[in-house]
Amino acid sequence: AQKVTQAQTEISVVEKEDVTLDCVYETRDTTYYLFWYKQPPSGELVFLIRRNSFDEQNEISGRYSWNFQKSTSSFNFTITASQVVDSAVYFCALSERGRPLVFGKGTRLSVIA
Amino acid sequence: GAGVSQSPRYKVAKRGQDVALRCDPISGHVSLFWYQQALGQGPEFLTYFQNEAQLDKSGLPSDRFFAERPEGSVSTLKIQRTQQEDSAVYLCASSGVIGTPNEKLFFGSGTQLSVL
Numbered sequence: 001a002q003k004v005t006q007a008q009t010e011i012s013v014v015e016k017e018d019v020t021l022d023c024v025y026e027t028r029d030t031t032y033y034l035f036w037y038k039q040p041p042s043g044e045l046v047f048l049i050r051r052n053s054f055d056e057q058n059e060i061s062g063r064y065s066w067n068f069q070k071s072t073s074s075f076n077f078t079i080t081a082s083q084v085v086d087s088a089v090y091f092c093a094l095s096e097r098g099r100p101l102v103f104g105k106g107t108r109l110s111v112i113a
Numbered sequence: 114g115a116g117v118s119q120s121p122r123y124k125v126a127k128r129g130q131d132v133a134l135r136c137d138p139i140s141g142h143v144s145l146f147w148y149q150q151a152l153g154q155g156p157e158f159l160t161y162f163q164n165e166a167q168l169d170k171s172g173l174p175s176d177r178f179f180a181e182r183p184e185g186s187v188s189t190l191k192i193q194r195t196q197q198e199d200s201a202v203y204l205c206a207s208s209g210v211i212g213t214p215n216e217k218l219f220f221g222s223g224t225q226l227s228v229l
Contacts, residue, residue, distance in 0.1 A: 045218075104155050
């Protein structure tokens with residue numbers, strides 16, 4: 001069975017601080033995909049990244065970076081120099097081969113000016 | 114259209130009423146998904162279409178929930194005899210990739226259903 005745990009329910013940081021959102025997953029499949037989505041107050045989920053299980057390279061996109069470690073079943077997300085516009089709920093999700101996405105419960109990030 | 118469109122944005126129903134929620138996916142997207150998001154929770158999978166074929170409905174919580182996509186574009190999620198526990202945001206998502214549900218999804222803003 002696939003499962004995603006986001007232990008941090010809410011995080012509050014001051015603007016320009018760095019923040020890391022944790023994601024731990026469980027799967028018995030060797031082929032799977034990991035995702036991060038952002039949900040701003042408007043409600044729609046916005047895709048941030050997709051990673052397959054065979055690619056453990058870390059990725060950086062502007063102020064965003066992701067650290068994928070199969071040894072600890074983690075796929076953590078770091079925002080560098082956070083901004084007020086980063087305030088949202090962030091979801092980590094897992095998809096085993098041929099199966100739909102399973103989401104974690106989300107982490108609400110508040111960035112204070 | 115430019116994005117996934119859902120209507121209505123808000124729906125209030127009395128317990129026992131039937132409701133119909135509409136989703137217009139991105140033009141040309143063959144895959145369409147419905148998710149249910151309870152307050153403070155992550156989205157939970159309901160059902161998945163590839164064109165007009167419903168490939169997976171394992172997430173539908175009861176036989177009161179029914180989804181269709183008759184022409185492979187617009188989809189409707191119908192809930193019969195609504196109950197208070199049906200109160201949630203219903204999210205629709207689409208993908209242009211055929212053959213797998215593992216791809217990047219484009220989500221609509223959802224329909225917030227409140228059952229009184």
